[in-house]
Amino acid sequence: MSGPHAALRVVWRAVLLQIALSRRRPEHALILLIAPMQTTTMLALALTEDREDVVANAVLAPGLIGLWVAALDYAGRVVTEDRWAGRFSPMIATPVPLGLVVAGRVATVVLVGAAAFAESWLAAALAFGRVLTVADPVPFALAITATCLATVGTATLISAVFVMSRAHEVLQNSLGYPFYILGGILVPVAALPGWLHPFSRVVFLSWSAELLRDTVRGDASDWPRSVAAVLGLGAAAMAAGLWLTRRYVDRARREGTVGHA
Numbered sequence: 001m002s003g004p005h006a007a008l009r010v011v012w013r014a015v016l017l018q019i020a021l022s023r024r025r026p027e028h029a030l031i032l033l034i035a036p037m038q039t040t041t042m043l044a045l046a047l048t049e050d051r052e053d054v055v056a057n058a059v060l061a062p063g064l065i066g067l068w069v070a071a072l073d074y075a076g077r078v079v080t081e082d083r084w085a086g087r088f089s090p091m092i093a094t095p096v097p098l099g100l101v102v103a104g105r106v107a108t109v110v111l112v113g114a115a116a117f118a119e120s121w122l123a124a125a126l127a128f129g130r131v132l133t134v135a136d137p138v139p140f141a142l143a144i145t146a147t148c149l150a151t152v153g154t155a156t157l158i159s160a161v162f163v164m165s166r167a168h169e170v171l172q173n174s175l176g177y178p179f180y181i182l183g184g185i186l187v188p189v190a191a192l193p194g195w196l197h198p199f200s201r202v203v204f205l206s207w208s209a210e211l212l213r214d215t216v217r218g219d220a221s222d223w224p225r226s227v228a229a230v231l232g233l234g235a236a237a238m239a240a241g242l243w244l245t246r247r248y249v250d251r252a253r254r255e256g257t258v259g260h261a
Contacts, residue, residue: 010096014104018078022108031066031074035116038062039123047128056216057188059124059132064185064209066116067147071155072175074113075106079163079245098249099156099242106155114148135218139227143215146227147208150234154204156241164248184209204233 022029042058079102082088091098124130134140158175162168180186182196183205189197200206207229214220 007100010100011104011107014101015108017101018105018108022112029112031069031113032115032119034069035062035066035119036123038065039120040127043124043128043130047130055124055130056132056213059120059130060117060209060212060216061185062120063114063117064147064183064205064212065180066113066119067110067151068176068179068183068185068205070110070113071106071151071158072172075109075155076158076162076172078102078105078109078159080159080168083163092249092252097242097246099160099245102159102245103152103156103238103242106159107152110148110151110155113151114144117144132216134216136215136220136223139220139223140212140215142227143208143211143223143230146230146234147204147212150204150208150230150237153234153236153238153241157237157244158241160241160244160248164244179203179205182206188213201229202233204230204237207233 039059039062042061043055046054046058079088079098082091091101121132124132162171165171181192182200182203184192184200185205189200189206189210192200207226211220211223211226211230214226215223220226
């Protein structure tokens with residue numbers, strides 16, 4: 001297989017495969033039940049404490065959490081579930097790069113997680129009468145798009161790491177709340193101890209969260225740099241994920257352990 005057209009066709013077929021699988025096991029849709037409850041809790045706390053300055057974060061944070069849950073809890077298990085369901089061996093036998101198949105399926109799950117942004121906005125408007133307005137709509141839309149793309153890349157890497165690890169459940173359970181903190185989702189990165197800032201800056205969520213808050217306030221003068229950082233980190237994660245997936249497949253074929261993967 002060669003050429004961008006062939007690669008896009010593989011990704012599209014992977015999207016259709018994931019849609020078909022999700023129809024039979026729609027647990028991915030559970031993400032959509034989480035966002036409204038998180039928005040209600042965060043917004044209620046903000047309004048009870050009369051903190052109008054954190055209302056925007058109370059609406060935006062559940063959307064980012066929804067994306068990370070999609071990447072970590074659902075998309076990250078794509079290959080692992082294929083092994084147990086018996087789909088892994090047939091996929092390995094085809095001349096199609098498994099990494100592209102994983103990326104397409106991951107993108108489908110992440111797209112479901114992205115709906116958490118709309119749900120959070122609706123929950124704030126309908127339950128509290130708080131309509132979140134965006135001062136800089138174009139940078140805001142670009143930030144959402146870049147964040148979704150970076151989530152796909154990161155989820156592809158997570159999937160590869162999980163399938164190569166013998167302790168993937170431990171990793172899955174430990175990569176939740178620490179990234180909510182390092183990603184500046186619950187509190188801005190500026191509020192964290194200084195020694196954590198360098199670690200936060202290699203987490204794309206920190207750039208996304210800061211940019212989204214700035215676009216809501218109308219203070220996103222440096223948005224091209226932030227969008228570039230999000231896309232760059234996402235692309236690096238995607239490249240690493242594709243490389244690890246290819247190495248895993250090559251090793252399984254070489255050692256004859258595909259059926260026992």
